[in-house]
Each structure stands twice: as structure tokens, then as C-alpha cells.
Amino acid sequence: MAGLSLLMAIGAASAVGQSRGPSTADERNRALRIAKDLRADPLATNIQSDREWLMKWLIEIPDISVKLCGGLMGDLGDSKKSQNPGALLAAMLASQAAFVIENPQKAKDNRAINLAGVDGALDAYQAIRSKDSSYQAKRLDDFTQQRSNGKLADAVSSALRENKCK
Numbered sequence: 611m612a613g614l615s616l617l618m619a620i621g622a623a624s625a626v627g628q629s630r631g632p633s634t635a636d637e638r639n640r641a642l643r644i645a646k647d648l649r650a651d652p653l654a655t656n657i658q659s660d661r662e663w664l665m666k667w668l669i670e671i672p673d674i675s676v677k678l679c680g681g682l683m684g685d686l687g688d689s690k691k692s693q694n695p696g697a698l699l700a701a702m703l704a705s706q707a708a709f710v711i712e713n714p715q716k717a718k719d720n721r722a723i724n725l726a727g728v729d730g731a732l733d734a735y736q737a738i739r740s741k742d743s744s745y746q747a748k749r750l751d752d753f754t755q756q757r758s759n760g761k762l763a764d765a766v767s768s769a770l771r772e773n774k775c776k
Contacts, residue, residue, distance in 0.1 A: 632673040638711045641667065641674075645704035649733040652697035653741070661700045668707055675717070676706035679724060679775035682766075683731060684749025694738055694745055698731050705730020720776060725766045728753055732762075 633641075644660045651657070668676060683702065686695035709726030710717050717723075735750045749769070756765035770776075 629672070630670050633667070633671045637667060637671075638674075641704070642708050642711060645701075645708035645730065648697070648701040648704045649730050649737070651737050652701045652734040653693060653738060661697075661704075664704055664707070665700065668703060674707055674710050676703050676710065676723060676727070677720070677775075678703065679770065679773055681773040682724065682749075682769050682775060683728065683753075684747060686747050686750075687745070692745070694742075697738065698734055698747070698750075701734035702727040702731040721763075721767055721770065724770055724775070725763055728766050729757070729762065732757060 640660075641664055644657070644664045647654065647657055648661065668674065678699065683698065686698055689695040706723050706727035708730070709723055713722070732750060732754055735747065735754070738745055753762060753765055756762045
């Protein structure tokens, strides 16, 4: 199961489950490691269980909050035909979580959190493209160009406004 279907399934499961306490230091360290791994090789065969753990953990914990802004990264393709869209969304959410863990004073700064998420997704996108040059996502290509021009923050802010994400 990949992408949004994974997030919806975990969300439904956690809605029925019991509430838990804040994240532990060990869990946060694991989340940071997974975020780094997802940026480097989001399709690695050994990362799937970590990716699932991270998505479930993000839903369950009350102290770290990240949001998926629909449309921010544009059309990533069909998740039924490729695992790339799910891997990119997971990399984005993991990078957002890593940013919040490393910058707790900015835990409410949605612009900075989304910028960190897109930046992580771009690293993951480049890793995917290094293995499969035929895979393309226009918005990510645009963001890649903006990042190389030092204008990624402005491009992400514009995309957040365009998609009415807060």
C-alpha cells in the first residue's frame, strides 16, 4: 500500500485506536534516521517497514504535527502504476517531521515546515530519477530549478497560496 491510501488507512486505524502520549527521544531519533534514508533512496526495499512505521507514528503522536497540502507537489503520477508518488509523499512528510523535531521553536511555522518537506521530496525525486530517468513530475522539476536558482522558498510560498494551504 502506498501514498495517500496508506495515509488514509493508517488514519482510519488510529481514529479507532487509543490515544497515546508524546513521542520519545528514541522515536524522534528513529524518525530523523528514516527521513534521511527516504531522502537518499525512497524506493529502497528495506525502507518500506520504516516508512509505514513513520506514517503511523506521525498520526498517533500528539506533539509533532505535519500536514499534507494537497496539490503542493503537483501531479506525481498514478500510485497504482508506480510506487514513486507514495515514496515522494512519505519523503515530504518525513522531512517535515524532521524539521519540526530539529526546530521545535518553528513547530507552527507552516511555510518553513512545507519548505523543508518540499526540499526533502526534491532530494528523493532526484534519487528516483537517478534510477529511472523516464519518471517526471512537472512541479518537482520546476521546484528543482527554483532550488538551483536559490528561489525555492518563494516558489513553495506561491504554491501554498495557489493551493490554499495554511
